[in-house]
Amino acid sequence: MNIETSIYPATEDTIKKAGEVIVRGGLVAFPTETVYGLGADATSEEAVASIFAAKERPSFNPLIVHVPDMDAAKELVEFTPAAEKLAATFWPGALTLVLPRKKDASLSLLVSAGLDTVAVRMPNHPIATRLLRAAGKPIAAPSANKSGQISPTLAAHVAQSLPGKVDMIVDGGPCAVGLESTVVDACGDQVGFLRPGGISIEQLENVVGPLIFPDDAPDAPKSPGMLTSHYAPTLPMRLNADQIEEGEILLGFGKCEKASLNLSPKGNLEEAAANLFAMMRDLDQVGYKRMAVSPIPKEGLGLAINDRLKRAAAPR
């Protein structure tokens, strides 16, 4: 396997084939509503190990396990009352729940990197759901990009980022949300916030009340994957740029005449999230000294957008 990485349009037939590739222990890149995932059979140690190898992920960070429905999730993890409420409200969708791993769960140990918890998510994408059903297995999937690079929101991004490393790329067009899922720890009574993403803090607090943030509680659970430098384009980045400086190319937001590309001319955060990774890739061109980015409001989805930009701009 892994000879050529071809992009297949998502038909009944290719989804069935992709399910077979997963069952055989291969790697399939597939669309979700957040970003494209690099999927493998979550029950197989070798298949999960091959995800880390393909991404050249430096350490064994735990992965998100994708399921098609609640029954499949409940075979893997123990649901707390908070998790039940969150799943009832946001699943299928851009929310990942970290929950206690069931003792008899048929899951690779590497998938949770030795922790006694598992991150689970029911994606809101018809192709992802059909692939999960075709494989008949939970699918472990990080974003389908080389470690440290920008996450893919198009099938072509996967082919660019992981050439020859994936057995099959299933094309489902652009990802509607465009940012990874929000990750929360729902093991206890009070829910811990681990990673900003497609579901906002306000939305979560409306359902389960105040969250615990890692900064408020030094001993609060952390997400091992929150590396400081991530989502990095080749060009250095300058954030909160009101003006464009010599040698820069500008990624704009809102009214912004000098922008080469604009995340959302009308200043809409959903639209900006959906465009973020693709526009960062498009502007990452030779001949410029730096990429400047307009200020993005720090509310709602803007929190996750600013989180990704901060990591993209971090020293490498």
Ligand code: TXA
């Ligand atoms: O939208 C998404 O979440 C995408 C799509 C493909 O579903 N997936 C994704 O996976 O972003 P990944 O591997 O890039 O991010 C998983 C995050 C990491 O920050 C990891 O540390 C955290 O979830 N995580 C996974 N299992 C965990 C666990 N048991 N406890 C705490 N954090 C966990």
Ligand code: MG
């Ligand atoms: Mg990632």
